[in-house]
Amino acid sequence: MQVTKPKVVVLGAGYAGMMTTKRLTEKLQPEEAEITLVNKHNYHYQTTWLHEVAAGTINQNRSRIMISDVIDKNRVNLIHDTVVKINKNDQRIVLENDEIDYDYLVIGLGFEKATFGIPGMDEHAFSIVSVDSSRMIREHIEYQFARYKVEEAENDHLLTIIVGGGGFTGIEFIGELAEKVPQLCKKYDIDRRKVRVINIEAAPTILPGFDQDLVDYARKSLEFRDIEFKTGTMIKECKADAVIVGKEEEEEEEIKAGTIVWTGGVQANSIIGDSGFELTKGKVNVDPDLRAPGYPNIFILGDCAWVMNPETGKPYPPTAQIAIQEADTCANNIEALLYGGQMEQFIFDDKGTVASLGGREGMGVVFGDKKLYGMTAKAMKNVIDDRYLFLLGGAGLVLKKGKFRPF
Ligand code: FAD
Ligand code: NAD
DSSP, X not given: OOOOOOEEEEEOOSHHHHHHHHHHHHHSOTTTOEEEEEESSSEEEOGGGHHHHHHTSSOHHHHEEEHHHHSOTTTEEEEEOOEEEEETTTTEEEESXXXXXXXXXXXXXXXXXXXXXXXXXXXXXXXXXXXXXXXXXXXXXXXXXXXXXXXXXXXXXXXXXXXXXXXXXXXHHHHHHHHHHHHHHHHHTOOGGGOEEEEEOSSSSSSTTSOHHHHHXXXXXXXXXXXXXXXXXXXXXXXXXXXXXXXXXXXXXXXXXXXXXXXXXXXXXXXXXXXXXXXXXXXXXOOTXXXXXXXXXXXXXXXXXXXXXXXXXXXXOOOHHHHHHHHHHHHHHHHHHHHXXXXXXXXXXXXXEEEEOSXXXXXXXXXXXXXXXXXXXXXXXXXXXXXXXXXXXXXXXXXXXXXXXXX
C-alpha cells in the first residue's frame, strides 16, 4: 500500500529558502516527507553581491549558483516556476504554469523595492532587487557614457548618477561606483571630473542609526573617491532625467541625471499581502517560532517577516544573516510538527554588520563591539560571504565562487 508522505513546500530559493531546504534534506529521510522547492529562476543568487553586479565590478554569473548544483534533485522536487498566489485556506499554491498543494509551507519570497508613493519613482528609477534588475543598471550606465561621447548636444547630465537612499544598499553600491567610474572614464576617454555620483539621504546622516565612527569613516572614504553626499535631503519626485529634492523648509531643487537608482527602502514580496497575510510596515510580524499568526502550518522567513527582538521590543533588521539562521529554526520546527516534538523559539545570534565600500575599503562591527576599518573589514566581509557558500555547498562551492582577496 502506498503511504502518503507529508508535503513540505518551500517558496523562494533565496537565503532562507535554500538553507531551509538544505537543512530539511539533512534532518528528514526520503520516506519521511516530500520536499518541494519553487523558484522563479533555475538559479539561486547572492543578493548580498547585487550592488557589485549593478556597478559592473563583478559579472552577474559570479553571483548565480545553479540550484541543482547544491540541492539534491533526488531528494527535492525542484519546480522552476513563479508563485502567483498562496491560497491559505485550500493549502494550495497558484503558480504561473501549475497549482500545487502543501501540508507545511515555508515562505521565503524575499523583498521588493518600497517607493512610498514617491511620484515617478516606480516608472523612472532603477533598483537593485534581482540579478536582472542589477545587470540593467550596469548596462544603462555604460550606455550613458557611450551616448555622451557621440551626442553633439549639451549633455553632461548623462554622466550624473543619482543614488536615492543612504542605507547599506545605497552606500555599498556607491562604493562600487567609486571604483568603476574611473575605469569607465578610461574606457570612454572621459574626464573623471565630468562624472558626478550623488548619494541623496533624507536623514541627517548616511546609514542612520549605525555607529557614528564607522559612518564618518565610510563618508570620508567615499568623499575621498569623489562621491558627493546630500544628507537631510528628501527625494520628492523622480522624473525620467531628474529628481526633485528638498530639505524641509527650503525651496525644491531639480537635479538632472542620466541614471537614477532607488535604494530608499524594501518591503516584503507583494504576494504576501495579496494572499491576505496581515502586514505591518510591509512585512508579517511572525510568532517567535517563525509561524504566521493564525496559520500553524505556515512559516514566513527572511525579508517577508519581522522577527521581534525580545530585548528591545523592536524587529531585527532584515538581513541575509538572520534569514540563514531562521532556516535552522524553521527546519527544526517542521521536524517537531511532523513528530509532535517541542517547537523552538528563534534566537538571533547577531554576528555583527560589515559593509563593503568598494575596492579594498570596508567598515563594520563584529563580536559585539569590535570595529573594523579598511582592508581588515573588507577581508572580514569576504570571510562572511565565503562562510555562507560553505554552509550551502561545502568547500567545492567556496573554491568555485568564493572571494579570497580583500579587493
Ligand atoms: P532573497 O534573498 O531576496 O530571495 C528570495 C528568492 O525568492 C529569490 O531567489 C527570488 O528569485 C525568489 N522569488 C521572488 N519572487 C518569486 C516568485 N513570485 N515566485 C518564485 N520565486 C520567487 N544582508 C546581510 O546580512 N549582509 C549583507 O552584506 C547584505 N548585503 C546586501 C546587499 C544588497 C545589494 C542588498 C539588496 C541586500 C543586502 N543584504 C545583506 C540583505 C539581504 O540580501 C536580504 O536580507 C536577504 O537577501 C533576504 O533573504 P531572503 O531569503 O528572505 O530573500
Ligand atoms: P534601508 O531601509 O535600510 O535604507 C533606506 C535609506 O533610504 C534610509 O536611510 C532612508 O532614510 C532613505 N530614504 C527613504 N526615503 C527617502 C527619500 N525619499 N529620499 C532620500 N532618502 C530616503 O534599505 P536598504 O539600504 O536597501 O537595506 C535593506 C536591508 O538590507 C536592511 O536591513 C539592511 O541592513 C540590509 N543590508 C545589509 C547590508 C550589510 O549588512 N552589509 C547591505 C545592504 C543591505
